[in-house]
Ligand SMILES: Nc1nc2c(ncn2[C@@H]2O[C@H](COP(=O)(O)OP(=O)(O)OP(=O)(O)O)[C@@H](O)[C@H]2O)c(=O)[nH]1
């Protein structure tokens with residue numbers, strides 16, 4: 338398309354002929370919208386015309402229709418009106434229409450709208466696409482979509498619509514089916530979306546196919562998470578780890594592009610700087626990755642020295658783990674007067690914070706001291722490149738004497754969150770044995786949910802970190818946990 342873009346029409350006016358005298362078919366109109374044709378004229382032809390003496394024909398065209406896109410001011414996103422079709426007219430009436438006026442007027446409106454949008458929004462208008470495969474229950478799917486929406490929100494995007502599809506298996510080329518891609522393309526236009534986020538991970542080829550067909554940027558859930566991390570990273574260590582994760586995510590995608598190209602096997606169209614440039618690019622990225630990896634290694638040994646010093650002082654340590662937004666940072670602040678940033682956002686914390694907690698156990702009268710570490714939150718299907726990049730940070734978890742697993746009981750998917758966190762912990766090397774399960778936000782939980790959780794997890798502690806409920810019991814349990822952990826590790 339010569340002039341593709343939301344602010345313009347494509348510059349092509351299409352004339353089609355047909356034998357039936359019907360108005361233009363929906364499929365033709367859809368194609369007009371997707372290609373942003375200036376206008377579509379459909380002529381129905383009859384066999385009844387006659388040739389005039391001296392040349393010229395008349396009567397062969399029975400009727401004509403003009404269709405064009407609706408200007409932004411006239412369409413209603415709640416209806417499926419993307420176009421307008423004129424009533425049937427004769428070819429004479431058609432020839433009196435002011436095409437240039439029509440197209441110029443439309444373009445003017447489109448570009449005014451476009452400029453207004455650029456000014457008004459520094460955020461992206463996002464269309465979320467969810468695919469429910471055979472493996473996913475209705476409930477898990479709904480939770481997943483809600484989470485993607487939350488992620489988009491945290492990344493600073495505005496979700497304008499969510500489109501779903503059920504398919505036994507993802508479509509190899511486009512993840513969703515062909516008809517669905519068309520529907521998405523239409524919605525993108527109607528809603529003026531400028532980003533499409535898919536709930537499942539996309540292969541590099543799928544991204545390319547979808548971007549060509551949708552005409553806007555396409556990303557998957559992992560990229561949204563990486564973007565949030567990139568926005569959040571404050572410390573040097575945090576930035577380093579995020580960059581590493583992003584590059585590790587990018588590299589196989591570049592390699593994939595190269596492989597697809599080399600499969601063409603040389604010849605016309607494959608020569609030139611393309612492949613070489615890719616090769617150089619790839620090598621540059623690989624070099625940067627190994628540099629970053631070295632720095633993460635350095636970071637790792639620095640952290641491990643710090644931990645050794647602490648261990649020499651024989652202060653036992655507990656790491657707080659849990660799903661993102663569970664309230665981990667709020668808890669460490671409440672227990673130790675730390676000043677960790679907390680927010681109703683996903684991945685508010687990227688850098689670990691360690692604080693000393695000491696006091697006298699109310700129940701036993703024994704003094705206790707231990708270290709408490711706040712860590713980066715988990716999410717289900719944590720992108721592997723993130724796990725790898727954050728290994729220096731996550732080591733705080735694997736090197737602790739015990740873990741406090743914090744759960745947001747007010748979240749409808751709390752059970753699923755517990756499972757996801759346990760799955761991630763299982764994949765880590767050397768996770769400390771004892772884990773204390775703690776349910777948070779009981780101030781906003783109904784009695785029924787509380788009962789279910791209490792029955793299912795009778796040994797768990799129930800607290801509200803922000804309302805400071807149950808913190809005494811928690812301190813007591815933590816000092817017991819530490820004693821238990823130390824006793825067991827000395828064997
Ligand atoms: N109602 C209620 N809200 C809470 C409670 N504890 C924390 N919150 C809120 O939950 C949100 C997340 O809290 P954080 O402490 O930032 O959560 P986190 O686990 O550190 O999250 P990440 O660092 O993003 O993984 C904040 O808006 C807190 O105010 C609680 O006991 N009750």
Ligand SMILES: [Mg+2]
Pocket residue numbers: 665666667678679685686
């Ligand atoms: Mg936090």
